[in-house]
Amino acid sequence: METPAPASPARRTVTNGQRTGRPYDHSSDALILANTLDLLVERGYERVTLDEVAARTGKAKTTLYRRWATKEDLVIAAIRAAGRPPEADRLPDLGSLRANLLAVVDSPWLGGPQRRLSIFAGLASATQVSERLADVIRSEVTEPYVEVYRRLLHRSIDDGETTAHFAASTDLLAEVIPAMSTHRLSTSREPVQRDFFVSVVDDVVLAALGMTTR
Amino acid sequence: METPAPASPARRTVTNGQRTGRPYDHSSDALILANTLDLLVERGYERVTLDEVAARTGKAKTTLYRRWATKEDLVIAAIRAAGRPPEADRLPDLGSLRANLLAVVDSPWLGGPQRRLSIFAGLASATQVSERLADVIRSEVTEPYVEVYRRLLHRSIDDGETTAHFAASTDLLAEVIPAMSTHRLSTSREPVQRDFFVSVVDDVVLAALGMTTR
DNA sequence: GACTTGCGCTACCGCAAAGTAGCGTAAGTC
């Protein structure tokens, strides 16, 4: 979670310099944005209604509009507030490419691998709404996430580690595809397989997100 | 393309047995359904309007409603009319698992690999609309498609071929992830890499489609 | 205490899009 941006107040009457009067109560912004993201995941962009966001949060709809000018702005803020994936350069080197990749997979970003995948599905619909929204998703979610993996991989290639590594771990693929037929990640599966599976999944779903046909 | 189902006429006045009067002109059903699918891909379910489907097809909106009772019915028909992936049992054995998998990848189902992926993206939003629609997508698209790969793979495992095969071809993975950063499949890439990439992509996107959180 | 501005509420506007009604006409069956 990040601070919800200067809230770009929808239309604030500008009193020069100093502000008086009752201040914004930003204590519940995080809750609003979290609920927005939840709804986005459950229903997709078009079926998110601000009435429902307001109801869930216990805020008045008008309050939402005091902070974000449009629904699109609110959703963008929610996406931004979800934070960004870890940066490759700041991650400790765990000794092997594989370990480094798995660390990213298991990072708590977007609630961890399970929920992350759900969010991707929700975002897929949002990319069809507007260029602006699609751009935000790309620049805030897709690109940075793929970038981590790419960086880790390139680093490993430069070290000459890569090929051997992949050759060693790819028997897993033989299990991955049949496992997919369950269509659930929650079913029991050996941990290593799961991890590798999710990493591929995440990446590829992102690629699909970037591939809207507009 | 399949015959567009008995069209389950929205509400037909039942004259017993024999029908007289001007018959339905089903010659353009395929066109209607194709345009519906196109729009679904371009815009996502919510932004498909029947006015636009009608306009594109050159038919009157009321004509659409004479054939499909609701928008949802029309979209379902469009998905059904898109046909099903090839069945594993009917595919010729090309000698290696890899060749068999690639044959599926390159099958013309849903317009071939490129367009197929776009359609998946469009369907992702539709899975959030209703249980019924989600079920159709799962049973008509997701399940059968994953099933092909699964069957081919299992067959290969039973033959003892699998592990060796995958080990031999997985250096590709080292290229796949960085290549994804382009977020386009249309960029130039060596054919074998592309094929393998797309096969993974297709499969995994499908898994994501099956994973709606409703 | 005077002033300012956010909050919650209720009511409302505007618009897009699903779905319908009814008409004149086309294309069939008997």
Add this chain to the structure above:
DNA sequence: GACTTACGCTACTTTGCGGTAGCGCAAGTC
């Protein structure tokens, strides 16, 4: 030719939802 039903058209109703107006009150600053 009489009859029936689809087609295209225009106009309409309904609904949901984004977004706004204005009020009484809360929570701050001076």
